[in-house]
Amino acid sequence: MNPNDALMEKWEVQLRKGTLELAILAALQQRTLYGLELLKLLQSLPSTTITEGTLYPLLDRLKRDELVDAQWVQEGDSRPRKYYQLTATGAQKLTELTRLWRQSVTDIEFLLANPGPQALPMTGV
Amino acid sequence: MQQAELTNNDIIHRYLNDLRRYLARLAPHETQEVIREIESHLFDVMEQQEAAGNKADAAAILHGFGEPRQLAAQYIAHIEEGAPPPKGFKAIQTMKKSVTATLYFAMAVFGFSAALCLLFVAGAKFLLPESVGVWSTPHGNSIVVGFVSVPPTAMPEVMGWWIVPVAAVLALAVALLTRKVLSVLKQHM
Incomplete structure (x- = not known):
């Protein structure tokens, strides 16, 4: 692996770490899922792949912070499963994080779309 | 290799016992909750593996959970940090x-x-x-x-x-x- 690849990977890990909470809250938006379902959903997307060892303790923390709720449900003969959903606080947090995320994407897209050498119009200042 | 001779149940049992030990700082009902959720996950995945015509492989699934000690450390991190201090x-x-x-x-x-x-x-x-x-x-x-x-x-x-x-x-x-x-x-x- 050349050093550039290692740097890219590091950046990807950082990005994933920073957006993981948003990804989980977004996945649970108006949806009730149990751990395995949530894991499979996140693993099906290229930038949100995580392991069991990351997901379950994170869900535990979100529950302690009262951003999600959980209850055990047993349907028919199946094994009891612990289902998660957003609380009102969690939904509020999701709105807030979504706003920040979109702002960040807009800003970076703006920079990418406007290469030099011309000076940029700085509307925000 | 000795590992290969262990049944899936042995492997799971051993893993969850280790995990329980490392989770000792949690309240007993919290530990039970963590164990129960992971157990449910493991048996769910093994069932799906078998339904798909494969051999159930507990060790491979547990690999995704990481070492019991490291997994437990994440669950008890909030205890080590303690409550957030008040302003000032x-x-x-x-x-x-x-x-x-x-x-x-x-x-x-x-x-x-x-x-x-x-x-x-x-x-x-x-x-x-x-x-x-x-x-x-x-x-x-x-x-x-x-x-x-x-x-x-x-x-x-x-x-x-x-x-x-x-x-x-x-x-x-x-x-x-x-x-x-x-x-x-x-x-x-």
């Missing part, structure tokens, strides 16, 4: 720390200089036997201890050469006591 707490903490540091330094200077003084008195007795001693008034209502340039001739000297061992032992005792106090202070810094 940091300033108090910093102040307390600097007071302790000042106290530590002052105690060290005071204690060790007291010990050094006593040692000095003991040594000085050999050089200037006339100027070092303990003098007391005949009726005992005032005493002069230590190193004086002009021995108070009106008062009798009470210790004589005994001052040497007594001062040396006292110096040692004060030095040891200072060290003890400092080590206690250090634990609170």
Whole structure:
């Protein structure tokens, strides 16, 4: 692996770490899922792949912070499963994080779309 | 390889037992909740593996959970960090720390200089036997201890050469006591 690849990977890990909470809250938006379902959903997307060892303790923390709720449900003969959903606080947090995320994407897209050498119009200042 | 001979149930049992041990700092019902959720996940996945015509592989699934110790560490991280401190707490903490540091330094200077003084008195007795001693008034209502340039001739000297061992032992005792106090202070810094 050349050093550039290692740097890219590091950046990807950082990005994933920073957006993981948003990804989980977004996945649970108006949806009730149990751990395995949530894991499979996140693993099906290229930038949100995580392991069991990351997901379950994170869900535990979100529950302690009262951003999600959980209850055990047993349907028919199946094994009891612990289902998660957003609380009102969690939904509020999701709105807030979504706003920040979109702002960040807009800003970076703006920079990418406007290469030099011309000076940029700085509307925000 | 011995690992291969273990059944899936053995592997799971061993893993969850280890995990339970590392989760000991959680309340028992919290530990139970964590174990139950992971157990449910494991059996779910193994069932799906078998339904898809594959061999259920507990070890491979557990690999995704990581080492029991590391997994447990994430579950108990909030206990180690403790509750978030109230606003302004940091300033108090910093102040307390600097007071302790000042106290530590002052105690060290005071204690060790007291010990050094006593040692000095003991040594000085050999050089200037006339100027070092303990003098007391005949009726005992005032005493002069230590190193004086002009021995108070009106008062009798009470210790004589005994001052040497007594001062040396006292110096040692004060030095040891200072060290003890400092080590206690250090634990609170």
